[in-house]
Amino acid sequence: MNTLISMDAFNAGLKSFLDSAPTPFHAVEAMSERLRMAGFTELNEADDWALEAGKGYYTCRNGSSIIAWRQPAAEAALEQGWRLVGAHTDSPCLKVKPSPELHRQGYFQLGVEVYGGVLLNPWFDRDLSLAGRISYRDNTGRICSELIDFAQPVAVLPSLAIHLDREANSSRSINAQTYLPVVMGQTDEKPDFRLLLKERLAAQGVVDVDTVLDYELCFYDTQGAATVGLNEEFLASARLDNLLSCYIGLQALIDTEEVSAGQVLVCNDHEEVGSMSACGAQGPMLSQWLERVMPDSDQRNRSLARSMLISADNAHGVHPNFSDKHDGNHGPLLNAGPVIKINANQRYASNSETSALFRHLAEAAEVPVQSFVVRTDMACGSTIGPITAAELGVKTLDIGVPQFGMHSIRELAGSQDAHGLYKVLQGFMLTDQV
Structure with a gap:
């Protein structure tokens, strides 16, 4: 049975999580505690794993990166693939x-x-x-x-x-x-x-x-997370980039109990400095995990062909004082829905097929969707999306909640958007249309 918590309850849990996670180590500890409370079992990478279909597990590396998943039956993993959500635990x-x-x-x-x-x-x-x-x-x-x-x-x-x-x-x-x-x-x-x-x-x-x-x-x-604005339109906190996405993915995984395709959350450290580490997205952590949960290489490759990754990392909302920094047709607004991030030079991994599926799922969840393309005369940032897509060969979408003040000591997002993305990710974890 799947659950869908209210926006107020979701945001209360989000603020508590943000305050409990001043570092990637504390973020992984807080996520691990929530997973344990939801019945997930911790597995040590150095131990032998005996996995049971339908059960939830998680494993950590370096204390700062985590993979959590529900183990599907072997036939389901082969026929349905994996629904992966990726984010990162570190912040500048x-x-x-x-x-x-x-x-x-x-x-x-x-x-x-x-x-x-x-x-x-x-x-x-x-x-x-x-x-x-x-x-x-x-x-x-x-x-x-x-x-x-x-x-x-x-x-x-x-x-x-x-x-x-x-x-x-x-x-x-x-x-x-x-x-x-x-x-x-x-x-x-x-x-x-x-x-x-x-x-x-x-x-x-x-x-x-x-x-x-x-x-x-x-x-x-030390200033804690808070809702601000005349009508509490905004969420202000440190480390919204990208603990916001970590929490959204975590809550979607915990609250989506039905197992068909494999459901996975991977939150890597070191994204802000290039992801090249033993526990970063450019390292072997995710591929080594996949080899353990699907040891047969032929079946693993066939399963990946039926899989999809959503890389969730916040997007640049159009700032009312600096609207000229955006393309006129691609300025995401806070509280107007999650953002599909697109770049012709593959700084984002989205393509027409993965973005179409996201739009379809968002429509089913009654959540609006926006698009972001950087101005053609400006350089574009990147995410773990293209890195993971290249490492695994899995179809990938880059999305994120729009925010202001990215990489500031205190950032600002819309108070409605995180809950909206949470609803879409629940649908993603259950879809058979990948």
Whole structure:
């Protein structure tokens, strides 16, 4: 039996998920918890798998990428193929350097690297916290890892006063090396950052730490997700690109219980930096998973010929102050439905057949659909869609919810669009028309 939750309930769950996922590690942990509650079983990639038709499973790699699926019967997998939804768990951010400690003018600061194509200006004057993964040696000499989240504001990146930078509003550029070290507090001497992390782990109840060996930590804005606008038309949050799509795909998978074709959600890390990693879309994670669930190569290839991937990654909504940045006929509006993304040079993987199916499914779900094509005189971004299509040879569609402020520390989407895409993806997971 399939369920369809209301828009209010969907958005409440979405906001809770966004707030619980300041890093890809936390996003995968939050998704795993929701899958467990829905009856899915976790499988370790290092173990032998005994799969049963009709049951739900998930597996993680690097703690930052996840594949979840319902296992079809062998005949159904061969005759119906797989319905795959892809998204990514990472977002542009500021990551802490390996030796980050700075002590200047009595202030304790941390040096950072820029991860992905960050819109830097909005990071200034925000209440920042710190989260990620720490690897440590315990008191027995064993190497362990633990997620950490300071949760409270522990840092800030103060702007320089306008009086000292009279050109700030007309010609200011940001030097990432010199402008971005984050202020953590005041101190008489430079603290040991790894010792600070050890103390934080102890505060979380991890008391067997001998030495903090390394970490992957990023700063994030502590302001939580919210609905805004006179009539609550908008959803504002950090990391909408692309945790919004992760949650939409997750909820569609959980709420679509009927199994005919195989139903799959894959959320990869490292999309914002090119996807080339062991757990990125340009790596072998998805193809290795497929080889395990369908070991026979001939049957696997025949099944893929009957399969389809929807790559869900947010689209650029037309900004009322910058409408000239869009093609006049292809400016998606917030709250006017999900967007089919098209590019003649295959920066998006959509074609007429995959987009036609999406339009058909959206019409059945009574959800409006829009199209996005970048201006012909501008460069086009890309997604995991073309990468996965090339890796697997599976027909693919690129779609997304329209948003403002992509790659900002706080982004904006329509409060109706995510729920609309959720309804269409439910239909996609059940369709026999691929």
